[in-house]
Amino acid sequence: MSLKKPILIIILILLVDQISKIYVKTHFSLGDGVKVFDWFQFLFVENEGMAWGAKIPGEYGKLILTTFRLFAIVGIAYWLWDSVRKGGSKVLIVAIALIFAGAFGNIIDSVFYGLIFNDSHHQVASMFPPEGGYGTLFHGKVVDMLYFPLWKGYLPEWIPFWGGKFFTFFDPVFNIADMSISTGVGLLIAFNKRAFPKKKTEEEE
Structure with missing residues (x-):
């Protein structure tokens, strides 16, 4: 596979994501949402840190x-x-392209x-506001909006702890970039043998 196809995948995902x-960001205030189905909503939240909302503590944690x-995106590239x-397998190249696109999409937010x-607190944000943005370079928040509460309810009493x-x-709550990363990782796990085929030894040949 040539480099053109994975670049096209990356561009398409970045466009949809951004x-x-x-x-x-420009139509919802923080916490607003739209219920599409009982099991799917658009819900605007912002992630200041890593996956699942985890953060590195301290003044310079975000930086x-x-x-x-x-540095990670350079390594993935x-x-x-x-x-x-x-001449890697198509599965491997597509998976890496998906991971790169997702990581790059979230980096755009962060930077x-x-x-x-x-x-976005109690207001709909403006793009390029005259008074300036809410943060500085490298201190942006990642925008998430896809929410799939597939099941809600009380767990049976017999389940330990919960x-x-x-x-x-x-x-x-996640975004298109997160989906891209998860899909890429999923492809590497599900099609591991096709993504990383073992080279035949001289005896096997």
């Missing part, structure tokens, strides 16, 4: 996280280029959104 984020993401150069949007408690499956 268009959806910009739309939500450290964003810097790490930038090299992995993609090297896999194409070495630039603090500069180009104002705050029995009798109210539980939602699936609770995290």
